[in-house]
Structures are given as C-alpha cells and as structure tokens.
Amino acid sequence: MTTHIPDDDPTQPRPAPLSLAAWKHFVNVAKPYWLGNEKGKAWSLLLLLIVLMLVDTKLAVMLNNQTGELTSALAGKDADRFWASVRACLFILAFAVPTYAFYYYMRDVFANQWRRWLTGRFLDGYLQDRKYYALGASNEIDNPDQRISEDINTFTGRSINFLLIFLGSIMQLVAFSTVLWSISHLLVAVLVAYAVTGNIVALYFFGSPLIQLNFWQLRREADFRFSLMRLRENAESIAFYRGEAQERTHIDHTFSKVIRNFARLIRKQRALNLFQRTFSQLTVVLPYVLLAGGVLSGELEVGAATRAAGAFTAVLGAVGVIVDNFESLSRFVAGIGRLQALSNLVLPEAQSADVADKHPRIAMRPGTHFALEAVTLHPPQSDRVLIKELNLVLKPGDALLITGASGCGKSSLLRAIAGLWHTGSGTIQHPPLEDVFFLPQQPYLQQSTLRSQLIYPSVHADLGDEQLLDILEQVHLPHLAERVGGLDAVHDWSKVLSVGEQQRLAFGRVLVHAPRIVILDEATSALDSANEAALYTRLRASGATLVSIAHREAVLRHHTHVLRLVGDGTWEVVDASGFEFDKPAADAAPAPVRPAVVATFVG
Numbered sequence: 001m002t003t004h005i006p007d008d009d010p011t012q013p014r015p016a017p018l019s020l021a022a023w024k025h026f027v028n029v030a031k032p033y034w035l036g037n038e039k040g041k042a043w044s045l046l047l048l049l050i051v052l053m054l055v056d057t058k059l060a061v062m063l064n065n066q067t068g069e070l071t072s073a074l075a076g077k078d079a080d081r082f083w084a085s086v087r088a089c090l091f092i093l094a095f096a097v098p099t100y101a102f103y104y105y106m107r108d109v110f111a112n113q114w115r116r117w118l119t120g121r122f123l124d125g126y127l128q129d130r131k132y133y134a135l136g137a138s139n140e141i142d143n144p145d146q147r148i149s150e151d152i153n154t155f156t157g158r159s160i161n162f163l164l165i166f167l168g169s170i171m172q173l174v175a176f177s178t179v180l181w182s183i184s185h186l187l188v189a190v191l192v193a194y195a196v197t198g199n200i201v202a203l204y205f206f207g208s209p210l211i212q213l214n215f216w217q218l219r220r221e222a223d224f225r226f227s228l229m230r231l232r233e234n235a236e237s238i239a240f241y242r243g244e245a246q247e248r249t250h251i252d253h254t255f256s257k258v259i260r261n262f263a264r265l266i267r268k269q270r271a272l273n274l275f276q277r278t279f280s281q282l283t284v285v286l287p288y289v290l291l292a293g294g295v296l297s298g299e300l301e302v303g304a305a306t307r308a309a310g311a312f313t314a315v316l317g318a319v320g321v322i323v324d325n326f327e328s329l330s331r332f333v334a335g336i337g338r339l340q341a342l343s344n345l346v347l348p349e350a351q352s353a354d355v356a357d358k359h360p361r362i363a364m365r366p367g368t369h370f371a372l373e374a375v376t377l378h379p380p381q382s383d384r385v386l387i388k389e390l391n392l393v394l395k396p397g398d399a400l401l402i403t404g405a406s407g408c409g410k411s412s413l414l415r416a417i418a419g420l421w422h423t424g425s426g427t428i429q430h431p432p433l434e435d436v437f438f439l440p441q442q443p444y445l446q447q448s449t450l451r452s453q454l455i456y457p458s459v460h461a462d463l464g465d466e467q468l469l470d471i472l473e474q475v476h477l478p479h480l481a482e483r484v485g486g487l488d489a490v491h492d493w494s495k496v497l498s499v500g501e502q503q504r505l506a507f508g509r510v511l512v513h514a515p516r517i518v519i520l521d522e523a524t525s526a527l528d529s530a531n532e533a534a535l536y537t538r539l540r541a542s543g544a545t546l547v548s549i550a551h552r553e554a555v556l557r558h559h560t561h562v563l564r565l566v567g568d569g570t571w572e573v574v575d576a577s578g579f580e581f582d583k584p585a586a587d588a589a590p591a592p593v594r595p596a597v598v599a600t601f602v603g
Helices: 020-035 039-076 079-137 144-183 185-233 235-241 244-297 302-319 326-346 410-417 450-455 465-474 480-484 499-513 529-541 553-558
Strands: 363-366 370-377 387-394 399-404 424-430 436-439 517-521 545-549 561-567 570-575
Touching (some): 020 039, 020 326, 079 144, 370 410, 387 424, 450 465, 450 499, 465 480, 499 529, 545 553
Parallel strands (some): 363 424, 399 561
C-alpha cells in the first residue's frame, strides 16, 4: 500500500521501505564506526550491554517464577511458602533494579559516543573541499544542517535502541519459551500463529505509508524551520521593506505543508494504534482462556496460569517487536534514507554520480601566479555562457579591475578563480590557497571575540595585542577596541558594527595575514571615498596582487588593467589608464572568432 502525497516533488528521492534496500542503507552509514578507529570501544560497550541484558533477562524469569509462587501460595493459604517467595522477590529486585538502571545508562552513553564519532565523520566530509558550498548552491539535497544535527542523533540513538531491543527479544524468547513450553505446548503453537499474523498485518498495511509520511514530515519540518531562520537572519532588510505580509505568506505556505502531512500521518497512526492496542490487549485474556480447563480441573495450580500468562506476554513481546515498535521504526527508516543521501554526497567513499562529472569541468592547476587559459564559464546546472575563452596571466604586483553590467558574470568569475565554480572548460592556474585572501561585499563575522574577527579564518595568530590594535588604526578603526570592551569582548558584530566598519575590519584581516593575492568583490561599497582610497593605497603598498570588482571610477587609479565583461560571453582587456566607465565597450566579436588575447600584466 502507498499513501498519495499531492505536494511531494516527484524528482526527489523516496525513502526506502522496510526492505533489503533499507538494511543496506543502514549498513552503509553504520559500518565505518564498527570497523573504524573506535571499533574496540564500540564492541566493548556492546558486549557490556549484552551481558547486562542477559542478567536482566535471567532476573526477569526468576521474578516471573516467584510471581507464580506467590499466587499459588495465596490460593493454597500456605503462609510459609508465601513469605519465602516474598523474600526471594525482594532479593531478586535488589539486583534487578540497579542492573536495569545501569543498563539504560550505558545504552545512552554508547549512543552519545557513537553520535560524537559519526557527527565528526560527516562534518569532516561536509567541510572538506568546500562541499558545504556546493550543496548550498545546488538542489541535490535539502537541509544538510538538519541531517547532521538531528538525523544523526536520531540514527545513533535509535540504532542502539533497536539493536538492543532485538537482541533482548531473542534472549526473552529463548528464556520464556522454555517456561511456556513446560506448561502448555498449545500456548506455544497459538503464540507463534498469533505473532506471525500480527507482524504480517503490520508490515503490509502500515509499512510503506508510514515510512513515506515520516520521511516527508522530517523534510517539511526542516523547511518550516529554515523559513523562520531566514526571517531572523534577514530581519533588518525585511523590516526596511516592511515585507512582513509576504514573509507571513511564505511561512504559512511551508507550515501548511507540515500540517497537511502530519494530518495524514496521524490518521495512519490512529489505525496503527488501534491495531497495536487490540493486538496487545488480547494477550491479557488469551492465556487464561487456553489454560482455564486445566486449572478448573485441578491439573494445574493457579500459579501456573499466572506464570504462563507472564511468559506468554514476554514471548509475545519478543516475537511481536515489529508490531510494538512499528511507528518509531518507520521514522527511523525514513531518517536512514536522509543520512544515506547525505553520505553519498559528502563522504569520501561515496559512489554516487556527482553533477560536475556530467558536465565539462574547468581544470585547476597549481602554479606560482594566476593564469586563465581559454576559460569558458557556465553557472552550475546551466548551459548559459557567462564568459567565453578568457585568457589572462596575472603577475605578482598586478592589479586587475573587473567591471561590466549587472549579471554579466563578474562575481561568477571570482567564484571560478577561487575554485568554487567548476562548470565550463579551460584551465585556471592558481597559487597556493594560503597565499590568496578573499574580501566579499558583506564580510562574514562570527559571534566571538574582536580578536577572532581580526585573525579570521585562522584560529591562532602570532600577533600580540599591540600589533592587532595597530592594525585597527591602519584600517581607520582606532577606537573600536576601547569602544566595545577590548580585543576579547564578545558581541554580535553584524549588529554592533555598521557595514562600513565591517568592511574596514575585513581589510584588517588582510593586514593580519599579509597574503600575496587579494580578491575584492565590491569590498569597499559601503566606504566613503577617503577610506576607500586609503585602504587601496595600503594594499598596493604591500605589493599584493589585486583582483577587484568595483563600479566607482575612483577605484580605477589603484589598478593597472581592466577586464570588461561585455555580455553573452564576450570580454575585453584594456589598460586602466585609458579606461572610462561610461564609455561604451569596444566593438568586440565573440570570443571564439576573435584572436586569442593573453593579457600579461607586468607590475
């Protein structure tokens, strides 16, 4: 059976049902922990939990037997037998209670250890080679942040829980089946038929629908949460626009999907609850009905019926574990599919086809300076040509200004130079990444210390406080540290500092790291002309090679050459001294038919 979900995207992957495919997904995600560098700790903790389960099961059997003794003693009015059984029960409980508590404590410790390891593994893959950027720029997967923060936690916790439930069920089945077989063979036969029927009904009528509904519920909840995050992160822009009505419309739209899917989910869950309740409650009566004849005829003691009822319930719980845990099992399988999809994209051994493999790629080649050889650039997942067969050689100390109409590919070219975009053809020669520093229009600021903002992206720096304060003066923020409470003050800097101050602070990062190449994407857009000129002069004096995107004519004098993107893939390179911003571009034929131009700048 399947459940139709009208607003699902048919192009998105579907969760695996309770099948061999779901099991393979589970093994792919779980196996590295059990065979990796922490396998010794993992297997030791599992062995300890199995021992605790064995002890707990043995104590449960002993307690069930003593319950029968209590009942028989009361029915026979045998005081000595009754009090002996009471003492035995208390003795068993003295061991059973701490064993039970310690078992659940160790189970949670185990799940926490596994979550720490698995989260670290996914974070390594997510941050490696800037995969977080590639996933954010594509539509391959939704909400990778939620999959790492929530789905991994659910996966490890429920994996341990279900593993121990199934192992405990096997122990319980063996231990209590012996008790049940010794009392009534008929009960065992009825039990097997009853449990098999219940599991078949649960899998057939509730399997695929619940898994699919839980899969989409996880996704709808993540989308709703993301819409609220965007509202918080862009609060100021929305407030200036007074865009509350449209934001509310968008949020309502995502929330309505949550509610509609959950309504379908709880309807299906209602039917499952009715079945589970009926399935479990019949066991209260069934063993007594089957044994009533023997007890009433005097062949069995009353306590035997009590023991049989307890054993019947325990064995049924063991063989009916899928029925009893089906709702949480369906959510678990849905989460496995989401983690498997993420692992296919971010983990090193992922074998899934990458989108970039389906299109020509711009080759990246290490070198001592930047050089672009016949570079043709497309946006990711698009055939639109932004730049066609661009040839440039950027020597140390050169300064290139990139300009052109909005949307012609200026920032896209910077992304390609930085190695973020690869779709296209040609070759980009690049120096070591540690020699390159990028300044975006909107600087990224952590909610950390002022010192951390200055030395970002480094974690530590060899510069002392006096040197950092001197750098703040050089970028025209002489009193910033004093104003905010010192270099170790912690604030939400995006709210404390104006955009102009943020841009000057970002220039401070350049002075801290002293890179050989600085790439600026309208990095002075919020600065007045005096500050802009002073900072560019400081950069040029350092000897760094500059690549800038800017639209102000005043910036032109700080550059040696201009790359003008005309549109439709065409471009031209001119000397900065003769370039005029408002002058129409030189008549340039499309790049394929024009003579190959290699702009070699000599600083």
